[in-house]
Amino acid sequence: MSTPMAMIGLTGGIGSGKSTVAAVLRSLGAVVIDADLIARSVVEPGMPALASLVEEFGPSILDADGALIRPRLAELAFVSDERRKVLEGITHPAIAHEFLRQLEAAPEGGVVIHDVPLLVESTRGYSYGGVIVVEAPVSLRLERLEARGVSREDAQRRIDLQASDEDRRAVATWVLDNAGEMAALRTQIEAIWPAIQQATLDTTT
Ligand code: ADP
Numbered sequence: 001m002s003t004p005m006a007m008i009g010l011t012g013g014i015g016s017g018k019s020t021v022a023a024v025l026r027s028l029g030a031v032v033i034d035a036d037l038i039a040r041s042v043v044e045p046g047m048p049a050l051a052s053l054v055e056e057f058g059p060s061i062l063d064a065d066g067a068l069i070r071p072r073l074a075e076l077a078f079v080s081d082e083r084r085k086v087l088e089g090i091t092h093p094a095i096a097h098e099f100l101r102q103l104e105a106a107p108e109g110g111v112v113i114h115d116v117p118l119l120v121e122s123t124r125g126y127s128y129g130g131v132i133v134v135e136a137p138v139s140l141r142l143e144r145l146e147a148r149g150v151s152r153e154d155a156q157r158r159i160d161l162q163a164s165d166e167d168r169r170a171v172a173t174w175v176l177d178n179a180g181e182m183a184a185l186r187t188q189i190e191a192i193w194p195a196i197q198q199a200t201l202d203t204t205t
Contacts, residue, residue: 006203007033007103007112007126008196009171011119012134013162015141015148015155017178017185021134022115024189030111030196033102042094043068049094056086111200120163120171129203130173130196135165137179173199 010025010032012018022032043050045066053061053073061073077087106112114126136144138159145155169175174192178185 006129006200007114008199009119009126009128009131010113010115010134011117011131011168011171012176012178013141013165013168014117014158015145015150016134016136017144017176018115018117018134020178020182020185021132021176021189022113024186025111025113025196028111028189028193030113031102031106032113032115033099033106035099035114035116038095038098038102039091042091042098047094049090052090053087056090109201111196118162120167129199131171132174132176132192132196133168133172134176134178135168136177140179 008030010018010022012021022034026032041047043053050068053068057073057076061069061076063069073087077083103112113132114128116122116126119131141159142152142155146152174195176185176188176192
């Protein structure tokens with residue numbers, strides 16, 4: 001099969017600059033598969049997984065426009081292992097299907113980046129030819145998120161729920177330091193780009 005199965009993981013805590021790095025990698029020619037975007041897209045109105053969720057959990061999970069009310073679904077699904085598994089039995093195959101569709105659409109031999117905010121926290125078992133971790137001091141992350149309209153309290157709460165820099169470092173092949181200017185970040189990405197391309201070639205089957 002001509003599918004490029006090699007894939008590079010990209011992760012970082014909220015506000016670290018992960019999306020910024022994804023955009024730079026895209027500009028260098030990488031295909032970026034956005035895990036969060038896929039997870040959201042499979043439960044959009046009209047998608048079969050959303051219809052299955054309604055069948056299972058009832059119409060109260062939908063708002064007046066037919067869009068999923070995530071907190072409501074969470075309330076109904078995270079009550080027991082059994083109900084959680086029902087939820088995952090619907091969403092996981094839909095996510096896997098869309099993920100594979102995007103992977104197969106990527107050009108053969110090209111760099112594919114899997115952008116996963118919770119790469120360390122989740123246990124989905126994707127395998128990577130290398131993992132890029134983006135780091136920045138928490139104070140700076142809070143500042144940048146605030147400028148983007150996220151309150152400090154909300155951002156701090158989310159940071160506390162995520163893995164630590166140390167946990168992410170443990171899985172890192174490359175660590176990008178985003179404590180400086182955007183240009184400095186780009187320079188670091190360009191510096192590791194050849195190694196990313198090589199890791200892709202090494203792991204392409
Ligand atoms: P993440 O995807 O990790 O949550 P983003 O890439 O969205 O983080 O970055 C968070 C915010 O900080 C964005 O508004 C982004 O434009 C800004 N940002 C990222 N890196 C830098 C930088 N080096 N200098 C200034 N602002 C930055």
